[in-house]
Amino acid sequence: MLDWLYTAISWVMAQWHALWSLVFDDPEAGTGLSGLAWALSIVFLVVTVRVILFPLFVKQVKSQRAMQELQPEIQRLRKQYGSDRQGFAVAMQKLQKERNVSPLAGCLPILPQIPIFLSLFHVLRRLAPDAQGLYSWDDQLTDEAARAPFFGAPISSSFFMSGSKEDAILDITNGYTQIRVVAFLLILIMSFTTYFTQKQIMRRSGPVEGQAAMVQKMLLYVMPLGLFVSGFLFPIGVLLYWFTNNLWTLGQQFFILRKMPPPGSDAAKAKAAAEKPAVDPKTLAPRPGAKPVRPKGGHTTAPASTVDTANPTGDTTADDTPTPTGATAASVDGAPTADRSAGSHPRSGSGRSGQGPANRGKRKRR
Numbered sequence: 001m002l003d004w005l006y007t008a009i010s011w012v013m014a015q016w017h018a019l020w021s022l023v024f025d026d027p028e029a030g031t032g033l034s035g036l037a038w039a040l041s042i043v044f045l046v047v048t049v050r051v052i053l054f055p056l057f058v059k060q061v062k063s064q065r066a067m068q069e070l071q072p073e074i075q076r077l078r079k080q081y082g083s084d085r086q087g088f089a090v091a092m093q094k095l096q097k098e099r100n101v102s103p104l105a106g107c108l109p110i111l112p113q114i115p116i117f118l119s120l121f122h123v124l125r126r127l128a129p130d131a132q133g134l135y136s137w138d139d140q141l142t143d144e145a146a147r148a149p150f151f152g153a154p155i156s157s158s159f160f161m162s163g164s165k166e167d168a169i170l171d172i173t174n175g176y177t178q179i180r181v182v183a184f185l186l187i188l189i190m191s192f193t194t195y196f197t198q199k200q201i202m203r204r205s206g207p208v209e210g211q212a213a214m215v216q217k218m219l220l221y222v223m224p225l226g227l228f229v230s231g232f233l234f235p236i237g238v239l240l241y242w243f244t245n246n247l248w249t250l251g252q253q254f255f256i257l258r259k260m261p262p263p264g265s266d267a268a269k270a271k272a273a274a275e276k277p278a279v280d281p282k283t284l285a286p287r288p289g290a291k292p293v294r295p296k297g298g299h300t301t302a303p304a305s306t307v308d309t310a311n312p313t314g315d316t317t318a319d320d321t322p323t324p325t326g327a328t329a330a331s332v333d334g335a336p337t338a339d340r341s342a343g344s345h346p347r348s349g350s351g352r353s354g355q356g357p358a359n360r361g362k363r364k365r366r
Contacts, residue, residue: 002119003135009119010135012048016041017145029144030172038148038155042120042237046244049116050252056112061256066101117241124235127156128165129172147172153182155237179236186239187231191224193246198223200253 020037027033073095081088126134127146133139146156146169157169157179173179198220231239 002115002122005115005119006123007135009045009116010123010137012045013038013041013123013145014137014141016044016048017141029140030147030149032149034144034147035149035155038145038237039150039240042155042240043244045120046241046248049113050245050248053112057252063101066099070095070099070101113245117238120241121234121238124156124237127235129168150236150240151182152178153236154179155240156235157183158235159183159187159232183232183236183239186236186243187228187234190231190239190242190246191228193243193250194227195220195224197246197249197253200250200257203253203257 017037020040021027021034024033024037027037074092077088077091077095081091123135127142129143129146131139131142131146133142137145146154148155152173154169154172156165157173159180161169169179170176198216202216202220227242234242
């Protein structure tokens with residue numbers, strides 16, 4: 001059923017092997033250079049696959065960023081609908097459709113890698129010395145790939161083997177020692193790089209809550225542990241493939257975290273501050289010959305309601321001396337003005353006691 005995929009994986013490996021064999025001047029089968037050419041063919045199989053899947057990875061990052069931006073609205077919907085899960089699910093789907101966000105986009109780069117990994121596992125597991133050609137390889141190329149050493153261990157061997165393949169490979173290596181040392185080191189490296197890769201994915205996706213946080217923690221610890229256990233059954237070529245794939249993912253994640261940090265993170269704030277245009281002090285200075293503009297807070301003035309419009313300076317003169325209450329106003333030449341309403345002659349007694357002298361309260365002008 002998947003023979004077409006097995007053939008495609010084998011063809012890509014054969015093309016890279018032919019290129020590296022040309023670089024190393026066609027080394028003899030079973031030598032170190034021959035093993036290096038096959039190891040590099042597996043490494044560049046990873047490169048080929050990841051370059052093809054790179055657009056899906058970019059789409060995954062954009063989808064994760066969009067889901068992070070929707071978190072405040074999702075929290076609002078969760079409070080709005082409360083225990084109504086069906087209504088909340090319908091509102092969520094409507095919101096994601098309006099914003100053109102798909103939660104499945106986060107799984108796009110992972111899904112195609114699963115059949116590729118299984119195909120490589122199937123091809124390398126069937127490799128054995130003196131075996132017939134398989135999946136577009138002739139007998140000579142198949143035998144050369146089965147014997148290709150990686151630090152003394154054939155890429156087709158694994159920590160545990162059985163049957164005729166075990167006997168054929170042990171005849172080449174004279175025992176399990178070198179195979180198991182190389183396989184165990186690769187298993188450890190594969191598990192640790194898987195852990196750090198998942199840690200970076202969590203940093204890229206930003207803080208999450210609820211079930212998503214539980215799933216992330218489970219993947220952080222369960223996946224490396226599962227790979228450590230199952231790695232004892234993987235051929236060394238598959239361990240090399242997984243290790244190279246993790247290295248690519250680590251580098252890719254590092255690049256994305258620097259170029260597109262998660263919203264709200266310290267890195268995102270620092271990047272926004274760095275991208276903010278700096279203000280040149282020269283642009284704030286007045287032009288040559290222009291009068292500097294004093295800032296509004298530089299000089300304090302009294303409120304208009306407290307200033308006397310008739311005497312804004314507040315100076316006092318002799319003319320401004322107030323007239324005492326009850327005094328008779330004076331004429332211009334200083335003569336007193338007669339009270340016409342009371343007659344020409346004042347009443348005796350009462351007039352004196354009521355008004356007093358006519359010049360009382362009058363100040364002589366000098």
